[in-house]
Amino acid sequence: MKERIEELLQEIEQLTAQKMQDIEEYRIKLLGKKGSVTKLFEDFREILPEQKREFGQKLNALKQAAAAKLEELKEKLEENPEQGAAKFDYTKPGDRFDLGTRHPISVTREEIISIFSKFGYAVAEGPEIEDDWHVFGALNFPPEHPARDMQDTFFISQGDGENPILLRTHTSSVQVRSMEKMPLPIRIICPGRVFRNEAISARAHCIFHQVEGLYIDKNVSFADLKQAILLFAKEMFGEDSKIRLRPSYFPFTEPSAEVDVSCNICKGKGCNICKGTGWLEIMGCGMVDPNVLEASGIDSKEYSGFAFGMGVERIAMLKWQVKDLRHYFENDVRFLREFETVV
């Protein structure tokens, strides 16, 4: 019995509690009806009378020690309910903080910028709230051109009547601002947000991102344009990418073309991403119309240039086969987490 008492005393000494429930459990285990201390009191009845005195004292001391320890644990918990009387375990791994990830549109935008900066293009920026002149007039849009229509453009105010204030519908406006103020030659890309009054669907949004490119120098040719775009396509979609140009029309370029890149999913064989054609449209481009150069005070006899413009969402959709544009704007973490390894 003596040893059992010693044992229990030691056990009691080492008790720790993290919550009130622990203390209640100890109480039941030690002092409850079937508790180990209670049991010793039962055994005490069978002890020789001459030993009763000694063991009686020891047992009482044990019972008191248990009660005192429980009280002490309780007080500690009440003082500091968070940590309780528990010893802090420094060897435990720390709590994991979820790190945010960069948005796929930012990743794509930066990749486009980084590719063109390797080719010597500087980044130029311009205002999102623009005037009619920089978005349309200086870019050779005739006064009745449908792009100026209320259905496409968010107009903000009438301005001075001649030149309404609006949200830019494309980043080509930054071309104009750069031609007005930069010394020649100019070699820039203009990333930015653009706004169009469109119903939101899987393929269209009222806010999206474009990257515009502009190169103006003496003797710039269509071959230079083709080469710049081919190099870009190879960097963006893989070394074996091919491009093809289809004739098109933009008021600010002549000739104009639409650029397709060979489908990076099926390698040109035809799949559901490229709708069986083997090609994916990635941008518009062309030689800057002499009217556009002249409108910004550049001598079109001496200088020529090319321009191109692409949608960042479109490039990102092709790169990662995202089929619904709305994913980019909803910020659902389950979607964004898929790009963790890309970033």
Ligand code: DAH
């Ligand atoms: N601004 C055009 C758009 O928003 C894109 C574009 C096409 C830009 C051809 C260009 C270009 O610079 O040459 O659809």
